[in-house]
Amino acid sequence: MSYLGALHQALRDLSRWVEMGIPPPSSTEYDILDGQVVVSPDASARHGIQPVVSLTVNRSDSALVVVGDEVALRVSAEVPPGAGFITSVEWDFDGSGSFAEREAVEAQPAIVMERRWRCEGIGTSWPVVRVIATRDAERNSAFARLQNLARVRVEVTSR
Numbered sequence: 001m002s003y004l005g006a007l008h009q010a011l012r013d014l015s016r017w018v019e020m021g022i023p024p025p026s027s028t029e030y031d032i033l034d035g036q037v038v039v040s041p042d043a044s045a046r047h048g049i050q051p052v053v054s055l056t057v058n059r060s061d062s063a064l065v066v067v068g069d070e071v072a073l074r075v076s077a078e079v080p081p082g083a084g085f086i087t088s089v090e091w092d093f094d095g096s097g098s099f100a101e102r103e104a105v106e107a108q109p110a111i112v113m114e115r116r117w118r119c120e121g122i123g124t125s126w127p128v129v130r131v132i133a134t135r136d137a138e139r140n141s142a143f144a145r146l147q148n149l150a151r152v153r154v155e156v157t158s159r
Contacts (some may be wrong), residue, residue: 006146009049012144018087021053025049025082043078043110045098051079051086051133055150062153068115070118071154078110084146086111092128093117099130119156124149 013024023133028048056074057063063071077086087105088100090099104109117127128151134144 004049005143005147006049007104008144009146012135013049020119025080043080043083047080048084049080049135051083051131051144051147051148053129053131053150055127055129055152057127057152057154058089060152062155064155064157065119067119067156068088068124069156073115073117073127073129073152074116075129075131076110076112077133077148079133079146080103084133085109086131086133087137087139088132089113090130090132091115092130093125095126095128096117099128104139107134112131119154122156122158125154125156127154149152 016022026047028039028046028050030037030138038045041052041054046052054076057071059074061112068135077087079086086109087107088104089103089105089111091101093101105113119125128149130147130149133146134141134152138144
């Protein structure tokens with residue numbers, strides 16, 4: 001996942017602050033517990049600029065299915081207050097990192113959507129969703145694209 005979009009947005013925020021007196025959104029809030037960074041799963045509590053994304057498969061964080069079965073992947077995402085709008089959802093079902101399947105969404109601060117996916121091969125799959133947000137709902141801009149990922153585990157067995 002590229003952090004270049006966050007850098008672009010940080011520079012834009014700095015420019016607005018210096019030139020127009022508009023302060024940037026609140027920084028991401030986190031705790032350190034047992035040496036691990038822990039952020040809130042709630043966008044309004046987390047702050048920052050990155051969308052908060054969660055993904056379930058058949059309403060769980062993992063699934064055990066038979067080859068050929070169809071599963072329900074449910075993504076929910078939200079941007080922190082003042083951070084912008086979700087503009088697209090991208091899927092990587094084969095683990096290639098290419099996110100070949102893209103869905104434009106109506107620009108909004110939060111989404112919930114479901115996608116059906118058929119499990120074709122035996123083994124462990126890790127379907128991944130990438131959510132893109134932009135501050136000004138600029139769907140086609142190559143800059144300031146704020147990204148975050150979520151994935152689930154799908155174990156596929158033979159009949």
